[in-house]
Amino acid sequence: MAQQATAGRRYLRAFVSGFFVSVPVTVTFLDRFAYVARVEGASMQPFLNPEGGSECDVVLLNRWSVRNYQVQRGDIVSVVSPRNPQQKIIKRVIGLEGDFIRTLGYKNRYVRIPDGHFWIEGDHHGHSLDSNSFGPVSVGLIHGRASHIIWPPNRWQRIKPSLPPNRGPLDTKEEEE
Amino acid sequence: MFHRVLWKTLGFMGYTIQYGCIAHCAFEYIGEFVVCSGPSMEPTIVNQDVVFSERMSRHLCKIKKGDIVIAKSLYDPNMNICKRVVGLEGDKICTSAPSGLFKTHTYVPKGHVWLEGDNPRNSTDSRNYGSIPYALIRGRVCLKLWPLQSFGTLGESPTKRIIKNQSDSNSD
Numbered sequence: 001m002a003q004q005a006t007a008g009r010r011y012l013r014a015f016v017s018g019f020f021v022s023v024p025v026t027v028t029f030l031d032r033f034a035y036v037a038r039v040e041g042a043s044m045q046p047f048l049n050p051e052g053g054s055e056c057d058v059v060l061l062n063r064w065s066v067r068n069y070q071v072q073r074g075d076i077v078s079v080v081s082p083r084n085p086q087q088k089i090i091k092r093v094i095g096l097e098g099d100f101i102r103t104l105g106y107k108n109r110y111v112r113i114p115d116g117h118f119w120i121e122g123d124h125h126g127h128s129l130d131s132n133s134f135g136p137v138s139v140g141l142i143h144g145r146a147s148h149i150i151w152p153p154n155r156w157q158r159i160k161p162s163l164p165p166n167r168g169p170l171d172t173k174e175e176e177e
Numbered sequence: 178m179f180h181r182v183l184w185k186t187l188g189f190m191g192y193t194i195q196y197g198c199i200a201h202c203a204f205e206y207i208g209e210f211v212v213c214s215g216p217s218m219e220p221t222i223v224n225q226d227v228v229f230s231e232r233m234s235r236h237l238c239k240i241k242k243g244d245i246v247i248a249k250s251l252y253d254p255n256m257n258i259c260k261r262v263v264g265l266e267g268d269k270i271c272t273s274a275p276s277g278l279f280k281t282h283t284y285v286p287k288g289h290v291w292l293e294g295d296n297p298r299n300s301t302d303s304r305n306y307g308s309i310p311y312a313l314i315r316g317r318v319c320l321k322l323w324p325l326q327s328f329g330t331l332g333e334s335p336t337k338r339i340i341k342n343q344s345d346s347n348s349d
Contacts, residue, residue, distance in 0.1 A: 024198035031205060069254050080312040083288040085238065116252035140254035140313050 035061040035144055037078060039090055043122030043129065044076070048090070048149070058151035059090070059159070061144030069139045071096070071118065073168065074161035076146040079120060082134050088143055091120035091130050092164070097139075099169035105132045110170070116140075123164060206232055208316065211247055213259050217300030221245070221331055222259065227323035228331075230316035240290070240311075242268075243339050245318040245331055248292065251309050259318065260302050263338050264291035266311075271338075272304065290314065295335055 039048045039057045048057045061078050071077055071093050081087045095101040097115050104125055113119055117136035122128025131137060149155050208231040213222050222228065222245070230247045234240050242262055250256040264270045264285045273281045285291050289308035294300025303309065321327055 020199075021195055024202045025195065027205075028198035028201045031201070080310070081288065082310040082312075083286075085288055085310065085312040114252065116250070116254060138249075138251050138254065138310065138313060140249035140251070141310060 031063065032067070033062075033064050035063055036150070037061055037088070037090070037144075037146075042127050043124050044090060044092070045124040045127075047123050048076075055152055057149055057155065059146040060148040060150050062147040063144045065145050065147075066142050069142060071139075071142065071145060072161050074163040076159055076161075077120065078143040078146060079137060080141045080143055081129075082137060082141065083129075089120075089129065090146060091122050091128070093118055093161075094121045094131075094163065094167050095119040095169050100171050101167075101169050103132055106135065111136070121167070204232075206236065208232055208319075210322070211257070211259070211318070215259075217294035217296050217302070218245070218259055218261070219296040219299075220335065221261075221295045222318075222321065226321060226327075228259075228318045229320040229322055230318045232316045234317045235314050238311075240314060240317055241265075243334060246290075246292070247315045247318060248309060249313045249315060251306055251313065257315065258292070258302075260292035260294050260300070261334055261339075262290050263293045263303070263334075264308070266290070268340075270303075288312075293336070293338055297336055297338075 037059055039059060042049060042052060045052075048059070059076075066077070073093055073096060075093045076090060077093055078088050078090050081089045095113050096118050097113050099119070100110065100112050101119060103109060103111055104121070111119070113136050116139050118139055119131045119136055121130045121132065125132075146159050148159060149157050208229055211228050211230050213226045213228060214224055216224065234244070235246075240246060240262060242265055244262050245259065246262055247257050247259050250258050266285050266287050266289055268285050268291070269282050270285060270291050271280060272283050273279060285308045288311055290311055291303045291308045293302045293304065297304075318331060321329060321331055
């Protein structure tokens with residue numbers, strides 16, 4: 001009887017101490033280093049979710065690389081939606097602060113992105129709720145940078161920053177315009 | 178001898194990581210201490226006051242009108258601002274000067290809040306740059322800790338900018 005009691009208490013102590021180690025470490029890791037997210041919707045087709053509803057892509061979000069709010073043009077980032085603070089949206093960065101860009105369906109045809117903001121767009125224009133609807137997004141809303149596609153296994157790849165054609169900032173494309 | 182030093186070092190590193198993670202969880206989900214600077218919230222909070230801002234209201238989306246919040250600055254995310262919430266999403270805010278003849282109004286968009294400092298003459302806030310997204314809010318200031326003679330919870334807004342019941346003000 002006494003042996004069962006002490007074994008039970010030892011088990012409880014081991015469980016409680018394990019809990020207090022694993023929960024903060026896991027939460028800190030998910031907040032500071034990396035996060036896994038499922039991509040839903042068609043706004044980034046054909047790059048993410050090319051088949052549509054049947055199997056959604058799962059991406060690895062790198063939170064350490066955005067701790068100083070540094071992103072490049074062409075990165076795919078996860079951002080807290082300005083319209084709904086409980087929802088996160090995954091889009092591509094098209095322009096950074098100070099860039100002069102041409103918009104697709106925004107209230108102004110040309111926009112100069114203010115300080116501390118950036119411009120995000122989904123690859124599937126017309127099916128995407130992005131900066132063309134709500135304007136430049138504050139850099140403080142950035143959540144993470146999608147670095148790899150990790151599911152389904154046949155789409156395992158590293159995501160490289162790439163701008164869609166003709167969507168770059170206007171002041172650096174001197175030879176084309 | 179070498180093995181003991183190695184195991185001691187690993188044990189020390191393990192404890193450091195564990196306590197560092199507990200500290201991160203405490204500052205991220207419970208609350209943090211903030212030193213305020215600037216005159217924009219006088220007389221409620223003056224320069225060099227230390228306040229405690231709790232994080233749970235922000236994660237549970239329970240920030241209410243009249244709360245003092247710490248938020249990331251709209252133009253520089255590494256800087257924080259401390260202002261009072263004057264309007265939530267859907268509220269009507271009067272943007273004209275109080276002494277002006279024609280009154281202009283604006284509505285706070287969905288997912289945004291309207292912040293104003295308690296010292297309207299000396300504060301850059303939503304009257305200058307518009308409403309800010311709710312997700313930029315970091316925490317709600319609930320307790321003033323320093324200086325000790327003004328220790329305690331913070332009072333209501335000294336300006337008359339907060340309209341408590343929106344349904345009453347629709348009669349004009």
